[in-house]
Every structure is written in C-alpha cells, then in structure tokens.
Amino acid sequence: MDVRQISVIGAGDCTPREAESARRVGALLARAGVVVITGGLGGVMEAASRGAVEAGGLTVGVLPTDRLDDANPWVRVPLATGMGDARNVIIAGSAKVVIAIGGRLGTLAEIAFARKRGIPVIGLDSWEIDADRAATSGVVPAVSPEDAVARALELLGRSPA
Numbered sequence: 001m002d003v004r005q006i007s008v009i010g011a012g013d014c015t016p017r018e019a020e021s022a023r024r025v026g027a028l029l030a031r032a033g034v035v036v037i038t039g040g041l042g043g044v045m046e047a048a049s050r051g052a053v054e055a056g057g058l059t060v061g062v063l064p065t066d067r068l069d070d071a072n073p074w075v076r077v078p079l080a081t082g083m084g085d086a087r088n089v090i091i092a093g094s095a096k097v098v099i100a101i102g103g104r105l106g107t108l109a110e111i112a113f114a115r116k117r118g119i120p121v122i123g124l125d126s127w128e129i130d131a132d133r134a135a136t137s138g139v140v141p142a143v144s145p146e147d148a149v150a151r152a153l154e155l156l157g158r159s160p161a
Contacts, residue, residue, distance in 0.1 A: 005060075006152055007037040007095035009110045010044025010103045010126070018102040021124055022047035023054075024145035025099055030057020032153055037062065037094055039087070040071045040078055044101045049074035062091045089113050097152045100126035100139065111139060120155045124148045 006029055010022060026048035029036050036052040038045035040061020049059040053074045061075030066082030081087045088106060092098060092113035098121045100107055111121050111129065115138070123139035124147075142148035 003035070003096075004033055004156060005035045005037055005095045006156065007091050007098045007110075007114075008044065008048035008101065009039070009091060009098060009107050010048075010101040011107060012039070012041045012043040012045060013104075014043040014047070014102050018044055018125065019047040021145045022101050023051035025101065025124070025149055026051030026053075026057070026059075027055040028145060028149040029152075030055035032149070033057075034153075034156070035060060037091060038075070039064070039091055039106075040075050042072060044103070046072040046074060048101075060094075062087050062094070085109070092119065093117055095119060097122065097155045099124065099142075099148050099152055101148075102126055115139075120152075122148045122151050122155075 022044040030052040035058045037060045040063040052059050060077045061071045062079045064084045064087050066080050068078045068080045071078035088110045092110045098114045100123045103126050121139045124142045129138040
C-alpha cells in the first residue's frame with residue numbers, strides 16, 4: 001500500500017510568517033496528492049490544513065483532547081485521542097516525512113519522536129539539531145515552503161511503502 005502522508009508540525013501559537021509558510025506548505029503537499037497530518041488545532045496546524053483543503057487535499061488532525069469539535073475548521077478527518085501531548089507520537093509516527101515550521105517544545109518532541117523512528121524531518125525556520133550530521137540524525141534545513149516540500153517529496157519517493 002503506497003500511502004503518501006506527511007506530517008506538518010509547529011506551534012499552535014505562531015507568527016504570521018510561519019502561518020503563511022504553513023499555508024503554502026499545505027497547499028503544495030495537497031497539489032502533490034499527499035495527505036496532510038497535523039495536530040488539528042490552531043497556528044501552524046490550522047494554516048497547513050487550510051492550505052491543503054483550499055488546494056483540494058485531505059487533512060487529518062490528531063487532537064490532544066477527546067472532543068472532535070476541538071479540531072480547526074480545515075481538518076477533514078479529526079482523531080480525538082484524549083492523550084494530551086502523548087498524541088505527538090502518533091503525529092510523528094504516522095508520516096513518511098515530517099515538515100517542522102517554527103515551533104516550540106512540543107514541536108521539538110515531535111521531531112525527536114520522528115528521528116528516533118528513522119523518519120526524516122525537514123525544518124523551515126525551526127529547530128536545528130546536529131546540523132553537521134543532518135542527513136543521518138538531525139533536521140534537514142529548508143529555505144522556503146517550496147524547498148521544504150520539494151525535499152519532503154524527494155524523501156517520500158525514496159521511502160518504503
């Protein structure tokens with residue numbers, strides 16, 4: 001089964017620049033036929049979901065609460081986990097590639113969960129981890145939403161189904 005899923009992670013409270021980057025990332029992923037997974041709340045999560053839906057894509061929101069209604073209006077498939085921050089493991093582990101935009105400690109945790117499982121992470125104005133060894137253990141930096149998506153799609157094409 002060839003499932004094309006990419007998680008877009010970042011803070012629920014983000015800057016306008018991060019929100020615009022996330023919206024563009026979501027739209028570009030949707031146009032490439034990728035399912036966009038987020039944490040389902042506001043900020044980067046909402047902006048990425050909005051961009052994906054506006055481009056005709058499918059969005060999945062992995063919510064920390066047990067209420068489906070807590071999802072932002074752009075989530076098409078809400079998953080109410082009731083797990084709080086523990087849901088970050090699901091967000092990171094449900095994708096073949098993760099794109100981190102900005103972010104705070106929750107984003108850092110998701111990056112760590114992804115990397116521990118061998119899932120590549122592309123960072124756009126996000127955490128820098130082991131920059132000298134980014135290809136094997138850290139976050140691969142991107143310079144724009146287009147660059148982040150191009151790198152993610154290249155990695156997605158190389159990952160096993």
